[in-house]
Amino acid sequence: MQYTLVTGGNIVDIVNKKVFPGQILIEDGIIKEVGEKVAAPDGCQVIDVAGNTVLPGxxxxxxxxxxxxxxxxxxxxxxxxxxxxxxxxxxxxxxxxxxxxxxxxxxxxxxxxxxxxxxxxxxxxxxxxxxxxxxxxxxxxxxxxxxxxxxxxxxxxxxxxxxxxxxxxxxxxxxxxxxxxxxxxxxxxxxxxxxxxxxxxxxxxxxxxxxxxxxxxxxxxxxxxxxxxxxxxxxxxxxxxxxxxxxxxxxxxxxxxxxxxxxxxxxxxxxxxxxxxxxxxxxxxxxxxxxxxxxxxxxxxxxxxxxxxxxxxxxxxxxxxxxxxxxxxxxxxxxxxxxxxxxxxxLGVEKELGSIAPGKKAHLAVFAGNPADNIQDILNCVMTIKNGEVLYNKL
CATH class of the missing domain: 3.20.20.140 (Metal-dependent hydrolases)
Incomplete structure (x- = not known):
């Protein structure tokens, strides 16, 4: 199994309309756990997004x-x-x-x-x-x-x-x-x-x-x-x-x-x-x-x-x-x-995508600043992750 931990940034929980500092554990392209502190398995890849905000893709x-x-x-x-x-x-x-x-x-x-x-x-x-x-x-x-x-x-x-x-x-x-x-x-x-x-x-x-x-x-x-x-x-x-x-x-x-x-x-x-x-x-x-x-x-x-x-x-x-x-x-x-x-x-894919939650695909977008506070920050994407794989990285 391939594990990835996204850490150091704020996470936008769009379902509950809140933003919190936390971590996202990804297992084989699927979100396994989301929380303020998540235990990373041995050999886990770590992606540090400190100072930035993670949204669903x-x-x-x-x-x-x-x-x-x-x-x-x-x-x-x-x-x-x-x-x-x-x-x-x-x-x-x-x-x-x-x-x-x-x-x-x-x-x-x-x-x-x-x-x-x-x-x-x-x-x-x-x-x-x-x-x-x-x-x-x-x-x-x-x-x-x-x-x-x-x-x-x-x-x-x-x-x-x-x-x-x-x-x-x-x-x-x-x-x-x-x-x-x-x-x-x-x-x-x-x-x-x-x-x-x-x-x-x-x-x-x-x-x-x-x-x-x-x-x-x-x-x-x-x-x-x-x-x-x-x-x-x-x-x-x-x-x-x-x-x-x-x-x-x-x-x-x-x-x-x-x-x-x-x-x-x-x-x-x-x-x-x-x-x-x-x-x-x-x-x-x-x-x-x-x-x-x-x-x-x-x-x-x-x-x-x-x-x-x-x-x-x-x-x-x-x-x-x-x-x-x-x-x-x-x-x-x-x-x-x-x-x-x-x-x-x-589009009928809300069970797989659209929010950051366990069981959903790891489609994530990382933005400088905090778009949930200042929407202009949505114009500054610094990383895009799809199915747990980093496809774009400006950090």
């Missing part, structure tokens, strides 16, 4: 691994090989910022599925664990069509498109309920796929235990998706009381992706972002942030994602979503909860 539940955060994604025409190489680089960036689990919500040509399988087999090591969705499913000319989306119209075509993703090995289905910011000629508030179309795809996923996520920004499209049985709403820009009540009733998750409009607005046209994207982002950002905090305070289940791969929205920037969440009124511990146990629960 972070999650990013809305990312696009094959997309680089270029100013104008429409202007990029990568080959499959180029997208794959970029994806592997992006996955390293997640590890180097304390992210040990991601959900990819739309990649071209099933590259995400192949990479997931390579990570599972051990062929690719410096990468998070992941769940993936294959191609997003959109209406003809709808949001995402020009980013490798599977265009489909009508109930039968939606059912077939869903079956194609499932046949390829998708864990989730990604369905486009509304227009969006980054597709030319569509508007964020406009409904696209109908309730009936989405229901057909969602039913196919649920038959085999696969969940469905929807890009949903406009209010009508959001409600259509919730009524159709969607598992998670992505972005959720225009949420009214009725939509929130529907989410509470149905147990629907929200992944707000506050980073996406933030960076488009920050860098703007002067840095090469298309005018239409900047215009739409400026139009939605106030409602986007207000909808997130309103839903969170109402008790809607929220997980964390960034929409990394959109303009200037780096795959190394998961921590920025926590910072923005705190800026909207969450406490640092609440933001950490979104990025750990909440996200693990949405």
């Amino acid at each position: 972070l999650f990013n539940c809305h990312e696009h691994m094959t997309m680089a955060p270029d100013p104008n994604p429409e202007a990029v025409a990568d080959t499959d090989a180029q997208m794959t190489m970029k994806a592997l680089h992006h996955l390293e960036q997640y590890i180097e910022t304390g992210v040990t689990y991601v959900r990819d919500v739309g990649s071209s040509h099933f590259i995400d599925i192949d990479i997931r399988d390579a990570v599972k087999s051990g062929l690719v090591k410096k990468a998070p664990d992941m769940q993936v969705s294959g191609q997003c499913i959109c209406m003809t000319g709808g949001h995402g069509w020009n980013a490798g989306g599977r265009q489909a119209d009508g109930v039968d075509e939606l059912r077939k498109a869903a079956r194609e993703q499932l046949r390829a090995g998708a864990d989730w289905l990604k369905i486009m309920a509304t227009g969006g910011v980054m597709t030319r000629g569509v508007e964020p508030g406009s409904p696209q796929l109908t309730e009936e179309e989405m229901r057909a795809a969602i039913e196919e996923g649920h038959k085999v235990g696969a969940k469905s996520a929807t890009h949903a920004q406009g209010n009508i499209g959001i409600k259509n998706a919730i009524r159709a049985g969607i598992d998670s709403v992505e972005h959720g820009i225009y949420l009214d009381d009725e939509a929130i009540e529907l989410m509470l009733k149905n147990g629907t998750w929200l992944v707000a992706t506050l980073c996406a409009p933030y960076y488009i607005n920050k860098y703007g046209i002067e840095n090469g972002i298309p005018e239409y994207a900047v215009r739409k982002s400026k139009m939605v950002i106030k409602d986007h942030y207000a909808s997130f905090i309103k839903a969170y305070r109402a008790g809607v289940k929220c997980a964390l994602g960034t929409d990394s791969g959109t303009p200037f929205n780096s795959h190394a920037g998961t921590g920025n979503e926590l910072v923005l969440s705190v800026g909207e009124g969450l406490t640092p511990l609440e933001a950490i909860e979104l990025a750990t146990i909440n996200s693990a629960t949405m």
